[in-house]
Amino acid sequence: MTNKNHNWASQRDEKNLRMANATSIINNKFVRTENAKELLETLIQPNDRVVLEGDNQKQASFLSETLASVDCARIHDLHMIMSSVSRPEHLDIFENGIATKLDFSFAGPQSNRISKMISSGILKIGDIHTYLELYARLFVDLTPNVVLVAADKADKQGNLYTGYNTEETPVIIESAAFKNGIVIVQVSEIVDKLPRVDIPSDWVDIIIQSDKPYQLEPLFTRDPQNITELQILMGMMAIRGIYEKHHVQSVNHGIGFNTAAIELLLPTYGNQLGLKGKIVPYWEVNPTPTLIPAIENGWIKSIHSFGGEVGMEQYISARPDVFFVGKDGTMRSNRAYGQMAGQYALDMFVGSTLQIDKYGNSSTVTNGRLSGFGGAPNMGSNPTGRRHSSTAWQSLKPTDNPLAKGQKLVVQIVETYNSAKKPVFVEHLDAEKVQKEANLENVPIMIYSEDTTHIVTEEGIAYLYKTNSMTERQEAIEAIAGVTPLGLRSNAKKLNQLRNKGIVALPEDLKVNRLAAKRSLLAAKNMEDLVKWSKGLYNPPAKFRSWS
Amino acid sequence: MEKLYFKFTTTQPVTKFVHVGVVASGDLEIILRPNNHSYSTLNIITGSDGFKSTWSNVLSRFFDRYPLQGDFEINDFGATPGVVNLRLSQVMEVLKNEQ
Amino acid sequence: MKSLWIFPGQGYQHANMLTHVDSSLLHYVENLLEIHLNDNVQDYLDYVKLQVSISLLQVDQVDKLIAKGFYPQLVAGHSLGIFAAAYACGSLDKENLFKLVKLRAQLMQNAYPYEYGMGIVTGLTLNQLEFLVSQVNHSSMPVYVSNQNTPDQIALSGKLTAIRKVLVLAKKSGASKTLVLKVPVPSHSPLMKPIAHSLCEKLDKINIRTPNCVYLINSSGYSTRKPEFIKKDLSESLIYPVYFNSMISIATDFKPDTIINFPPGSPFRKILSQQFSEQHQIYLDQHIFDDSLFLLNKWKRGLYK
Numbered sequence: 035m036t037n038k039n040h041n042w043a044s045q046r047d048e049k050n051l052r053m054a055n056a057t058s059i060i061n062n063k064f065v066r067t068e069n070a071k072e073l074l075e076t077l078i079q080p081n082d083r084v085v086l087e088g089d090n091q092k093q094a095s096f097l098s099e100t101l102a103s104v105d106c107a108r109i110h111d112l113h114m115i116m117s118s119v120s121r122p123e124h125l126d127i128f129e130n131g132i133a134t135k136l137d138f139s140f141a142g143p144q145s146n147r148i149s150k151m152i153s154s155g156i157l158k159i160g161d162i163h164t165y166l167e168l169y170a171r172l173f174v175d176l177t178p179n180v181v182l183v184a185a186d187k188a189d190k191q192g193n194l195y196t197g198y199n200t201e202e203t204p205v206i207i208e209s210a211a212f213k214n215g216i217v218i219v220q221v222s223e224i225v226d227k228l229p230r231v232d233i234p235s236d237w238v239d240i241i242i243q244s245d246k247p248y249q250l251e252p253l254f255t256r257d258p259q260n261i262t263e264l265q266i267l268m269g270m271m272a273i274r275g276i277y278e279k280h281h282v283q284s285v286n287h288g289i290g291f292n293t294a295a296i297e298l299l300l301p302t303y304g305n306q307l308g309l310k311g312k313i314v315p316y317w318e319v320n321p322t323p324t325l326i327p328a329i330e331n332g333w334i335k336s337i338h339s340f341g342g343e344v345g346m347e348q349y350i351s352a353r354p355d356v357f358f359v360g361k362d363g364t365m366r367s368n369r370a371y372g373q374m375a376g377q378y379a380l381d382m383f384v385g386s387t388l389q390i391d392k393y394g395n396s397s398t399v400t401n402g403r404l405s406g407f408g409g410a411p412n413m414g415s416n417p418t419g420r421r422h423s424s425t426a427w428q429s430l431k432p433t434d435n436p437l438a439k440g441q442k443l444v445v446q447i448v449e450t451y452n453s454a455k456k457p458v459f460v461e462h463l464d465a466e467k468v469q470k471e472a473n474l475e476n477v478p479i480m481i482y483s484e485d486t487t488h489i490v491t492e493e494g495i496a497y498l499y500k501t502n503s504m505t506e507r508q509e510a511i512e513a514i515a516g517v518t519p520l521g522l523r524s525n526a527k528k529l530n531q532l533r534n535k536g537i538v539a540l541p542e543d544l545k546v547n548r549l550a551a552k553r554s555l556l557a558a559k560n561m562e563d564l565v566k567w568s569k570g571l572y573n574p575p576a577k578f579r580s581w582s
Numbered sequence: 583m584e585k586l587y588f589k590f591t592t593t594q595p596v597t598k599f600v601h602v603g604v605v606a607s608g609d610l611e612i613i614l615r616p617n618n619h620s621y622s623t624l625n626i627i628t629g630s631d632g633f634k635s636t637w638s639n640v641l642s643r644f645f646d647r648y649p650l651q652g653d654f655e656i657n658d659f660g661a662t663p664g665v666v667n668l669r670l671s672q673v674m675e676v677l678k679n680e681q
Numbered sequence: 682m683k684s685l686w687i688f689p690g691q692g693y694q695h696a697n698m699l700t701h702v703d704s705s706l707l708h709y710v711e712n713l714l715e716i717h718l719n720d721n722v723q724d725y726l727d728y729v730k731l732q733v734s735i736s737l738l739q740v741d742q743v744d745k746l747i748a749k750g751f752y753p754q755l756v757a758g759h760s761l762g763i764f765a766a767a768y769a770c771g772s773l774d775k776e777n778l779f780k781l782v783k784l785r786a787q788l789m790q791n792a793y794p795y796e797y798g799m800g801i802v803t804g805l806t807l808n809q810l811e812f813l814v815s816q817v818n819h820s821s822m823p824v825y826v827s828n829q830n831t832p833d834q835i836a837l838s839g840k841l842t843a844i845r846k847v848l849v850l851a852k853k854s855g856a857s858k859t860l861v862l863k864v865p866v867p868s869h870s871p872l873m874k875p876i877a878h879s880l881c882e883k884l885d886k887i888n889i890r891t892p893n894c895v896y897l898i899n900s901s902g903y904s905t906r907k908p909e910f911i912k913k914d915l916s917e918s919l920i921y922p923v924y925f926n927s928m929i930s931i932a933t934d935f936k937p938d939t940i941i942n943f944p945p946g947s948p949f950r951k952i953l954s955q956q957f958s959e960q961h962q963i964y965l966d967q968h969i970f971d972d973s974l975f976l977l978n979k980w981k982r983g984l985y986k
Contacts, residue, residue: 122935129906146930150903262608264664402927451662453608455633492664517639517663526646541671548668549675577959632804632857 045214052077052216053239063192063235064224065242070100073240074109077216081111082179084133085172085210088118089201089369090140090253090320090408091341094184096220096244098123101182106131113137115176117165117202117369119144119406121249128157137176139163140408149404152472162478165409166373169202172209181210181217184248187228188221192235195228198342198350198365199250204233205370211237222247229362252344252575254320256294259560264492267541267551268447269295270303272384274544275495276445276488277313280426284316286376286413288385292447294324296384301331301557303550318375318413321346321357321365323574327557327567329356339365340372340409345578349571369409376413381426382443383413387480388452389463392508392520394483394498396446397465404472407480414481416442430487430499441499444481445488450516457518459511483507489514493521494540501537513538586626586634588641592651593620600676603669610658612669617653628658640666648674682981685937686753686769687953688739688762692864693946694731696721701970702741710737713776714783728790729783732761736782739765739943740775742965746941749974755904755935757897757928760828760868761785763914765943770892772911777887781915784883788876789866789919797867799827800837800844804857810835813850817843825870828923831952836862836922838870873919881916889915895935902927904935925949929956939980941965 041047053060056076059069074097078084086101087094102123112133116124119141127133128151137160141148151157163171172178183203185194196203210217218240273296276282287293304310315335319325321343328334337357342350342365350357350365359365376383387396398405420427420442427440448458469477487499489511496510513529515521532538541548558564561578596616603611617623624641640663650673658666699707699720711717714733724730743765758766764782767773773781802810811826814837818824824839824847837844841861848859867873889912895904898914902924905911929949933956940957942949944966953962961980965973 125934143936144934146927147904147934150901150927150931154901154903262665264662264668267668402930449662449664451664453662455630455636455662492668516667517636517643522639547675548671549679551668632855635855 049214049216052079060240063238063241065240067243067245070096070242071104073218073242074100075104077218077240078104078109078112078180080109081113083113083115083176085115085178085181085206086124087181087183087202087206088116088120088124089199089341090118091250091343092184092199092201093121093249094182094220095121095249096242096246097182097184097218098127101132102126102130104132110134113160115168115172115178117168118408119148125151125157134158135160137161137163137168137171138406139165139168140406142405142408145403145405149402149468149472152404159472159474162406162474164373164407164411165202165369166377166412169205169370169373172206177213178210178215181206181215183207183217183219185219185221185233187223187225188219188241189225189228192238192241193228193231194219194221194233194235194238195230196232197229198347198367200232200367201341202369204368207233207237216240218242220244220248229364230360232366250344252578254289254322254343255345255575255578256291256322256324257561257578258294258298258324258556258558258563261291261295261298261553261556263551263553264449265292265295266299266553266555267546267548268292268449268490268492269299270546270551271495271539271541271544272296272445272447272490273299273304273309274307274546275539276382276443276490278307278309280381280429280443282313282381282426282443283424284318284380285314285382285384286318286380287322288383288410288413290386292386293384294322295556297322297324297328298556298558300328300333302555304333305331318372318380321350323561323564323572324558326564326572329353330567331557338372338375339367340369341367344575345573348573349568352571373409373412376409377415377417378420380413380442381424382445383410384445384447385410385414385481386447387458389458389460389465390446390448390489390511391460391463392511393504394486394489394507394511395463395479395481396486397463397478397480399463399465399468399478399480401464401467404468404478407478410480414444415485416444441487443487444485445490446481446486447490450491450493450514450518450521457520459515459518459520461519491516494538495544497537497539500535506537510537584628584631584634586624586628586637588624588626588638590622590624590641590645590649591620592622592645592649594649595651596677598677598680600673602672602676605657605659608660608662609665610656610661610669612673613655614650614673615653615655617651620651622651622654624654624656626656626658628656629660630658636663637666639663640670643667644670650674650677682751682939682977683754683935683937684751684939684941685755685757685932685935686743686766686941686943687949688756688758688765688769688943689946689948690758690760690762691731691735693944693948694725694735695945696725698738698945698966699734702737703744706741706744707737710779713779716783729786732782732786733779735761735945736764736778738945740768740778742943742970743769745970751977753894753941755895755897755932755937756892757925757932758899759925759949760899760918760923762943763899763918766896767889767892767911767915770894770896772890772892772896772908773887773915781880781883781887785876785880785919788879789868792873792876793866795865796841797839797865797872798841798844799862799864799866799868800848800860801834801862802837802848802851802856802859803834805833805835805851805854807835809854810847810851813847813854816850817846819843822846823867823870823872825872826922827869828925829927830923830925830949832926836869838867839872840867868919869922871920877917877920880919884912884916897928897932899923899925899928902931904931926952929953933957939963939977941977
């Protein structure tokens with residue numbers, strides 16, 4: 035029996051009350067820049083759940099700096115929910131006693147500090163998520179009281195334009211706007227007419243013009259100049275031994291030089307092998323400049339992106355057949371949909387990692403650095419809910435079970451030793467130690483052994499999906515682990531047995547000529563080449579310009 | 583900087599002079615000259631100290647697979663074991679292509 | 682400009698390093714501490730004159746930069762360098778700084794007249810070295826893992842016979858380099874507890890103010906803005922390893938754009954150039970002050986163009 039007088043709109047009343055307290059500084063949704071601190075101190079209450087937008091690229095930097103400066107006597111014990119902890123003030127919020135608990139996905143740029151703050155008890159971790167998981171929880175048990183997000187422009191009615199860098203703004207706003215949360219947006223500019231409406235004004239409570247445009251980082255730009263011949267060799271092996279062998283049609287590439295090498299080999303080596311039109315026409319990936327030669331050479335039908343990339347704006351606008359572009363001519367990104375596509379609609383994920391253990395588990399968490407996960411585990415896992423089929427997916431289906439289904443290809447490309455000459459293949463991941471130090475429920479493993487189907491090193495490819503026991507899986511890893519302590523457990527006899535079974539392939543087995551692994555094989559050797567391929571439409575950020 | 587010397591019993595005498603790689607950051611050059619012994623010698627100058635056992639592992643594994651016989655001169659400027667192995671394998675491929 | 686100011690400890694002192702120090706500051710210190718500083722090799726065999734001179738040199742440079750409108754956003758000292766760091770961030774005043782440094786040096790000079798010191802091992806991990814130390818360490822053979830300056834360069838502190846034993850074991854376990862340092866004190870080890878105790882008593886009577894910027898802590902490798910943590914570091918850092926490697930990693934997370942290295946010497950050049958390859962870096966003792974200022978002003982303009 036419920037009380038007749040039970041208030042079923044208590045959250046809405048609470049929101050209205052808070053908004054009423056701030057009426058003196060709100061003028062029809064708009065708040066003056068200099069009133070930002072007072073606004074947050076009025077609208078946020080102790081113990082609130084607050085989402086702060088922090089994408090890979092776009093950062094609500096004005097609002098995060100403001101939040102870090104509020105009076106901790108008024109606002110304290112906040113529970114912060116942030117996909118990416120990337121700016122110093124994100125952690126100042128905790129150090130200054132404003133927040134105590136954090137649920138997050140990725141903390142790469144703050145990984146040293148966050149790990150120290152956890153061990154000294156300044157910050158309590160709720161959980162570390164993948165991006166998609168964190169967004170999902172915004173609609174279940176982490177519905178926010180207040181969200182702080184960033185947009186490029188607002189019009190006088192309060193509609194928002196988020197453009198190229200829409201990223202996670204829509205999913206965050208939706209979780210608050212329809213569950214009595216307060217939506218506060220920082221905008222770089224207020225205009226009469228928007229290029230297009232990305233977020234309707236109905237979903238927005240407060241708009242505040244920032245003192246400077248939000249911070250934007252060219253995170254996915256890799257200068258081809260830094261690609262090594264070893265990376266080219268591994269790229270050639272991957273193209274022959276994986277992309278071609280499995281007829282891969284749709285792919286996500288992780289961030290790094292290994293995959294940049296593959297992108298730049300498609301228009302050269304890929305063409306020599308006659309693979310154009312046969313492999314990887316569909317991509318879920320950020321608009322990385324190293325894809326330009328493959329696009330211009332006619333390899334790619336479609337690219338959907340999680341976010342934008344600085345300098346690629348004009349090029350993308352001029353290629354609407356390939357990218358997702360609005361009627362206004364600018365790209366629209368969306369991280370939540372991108373992660374969904376990456377998990378369910380792709381044949382293959384190809385990435386790199388910092389450590390792989392003897393079983394094939396991998397992690398980017400190393401001693402003293404709690405970097406989190408980001409989106410890689412969504413891409414780099416086999417979605418057991420997948421029901422549609424494709425040639426590549428079917429090619430991994432076990433033959434001995436009539437009810438078996440296919441599997442996503444999850445590929446790790448690593449050099450056996452990193453550039454500091456430390457082995458990448460290890461007995462135990464550093465992540466196991468970090469779990470204890472940070473008191474986490476689970477070891478922070480990025481990609482589990484069971485999901486990893488292929489590992490590529492400079493020695494060769496291990497087809498882990500073909501192994502039929504953990505012992506055989508370990509032997510396959512050892513066979514391509516070079517002279518790391520794990521690799522030294524292998525020998526010529528074991529290697530040849532695995533080669534005969536097709537579980538390990540060396541470059542000669544794939545007809546890859548090591549002497550051909552030269553930088554001259556890259557479709558672009560430097561940033562200037564990429565600009566030429568783009569017909570001058572790509573505009574690299576200053577730090578990537580060595581010419582003028 | 584460190585100077586290393588290794589000797590391996592080998593069975594496949596080379597007849598040609600081979601030069602691969604460059605002395606650049608993270609890379610190395612290998613110069614191979616034919617000899618008349620029943621073993622290979624390796625004179626290595628490396629910029630990274632303290633990696634003798636890693637060198638020994640890379641070389642043992644290589645000569646185990648490809649017992650090329652000759653005198654090797656290696657000038658290393660911080661190459662990883664992976665790069666060392668790639669350059670050694672390229673020496674092998676140069677010789678194979680010329681056969 | 683978002684700058685990280687780094688203050689080294691002893692080891693790179695040299696005769697005539699005080700040549701350009703402001704003469705009124707020099708006289709102030711000489712009167713305050715009742716010592717005479719000759720700035721020569723003999724002087725630098727004396728712990729008190731050595732440590733006071735290094736701090737004097739660093740304070741002089743801090744004063745000159747601040748007078749020209751430069752302030753740090755992050756300060757990091759190494760061992761003795763923490764006193765100038767605490768001064769640069771506004772937590773410790775000049776008078777107390779020099780009195781503390783003198784006291785610290787006197788206590789260190791008298792603590793272990795012989796048989797003790799420090800060593801260094803390159804090429805082993807912390808875990809490996811901790812294991813080797815645990816095999817040797819004993820009440821009659823005290824040896825401890827000490828300062829961690831880079832991920833693969835770790836210091837040892839303790840009795841020299843014990844240190845030599847660990848160095849032999851380290852070489853056998855694959856260390857690429859081992860050596861005994863020319864330091865006659867087992868610094869940054871539990872053997873320094875009596876000294877820390879005396880410093881603590883002195884510091885309890887001193888007002889340590891809230892810093893104007895982030896202070897990186899020697900004894901934890903972490904950052905702080907709280908005066909009580911700075912006070913603890915100033916009094917107790919000699920008992921703990923200097924986690925310099927961690928301090929520098931933490932500093933990178935604060936994204937400084939300029940690194941200012943204070944004299945004497947450039948002991949951390951390698952790790953700093955690795956960690957801050959994209960930032961502006963300057964070593965103050967390699968330029969005359971006006972040239973340093975010219976560069977800093979140029980960078981400042983460039984950053985806000």
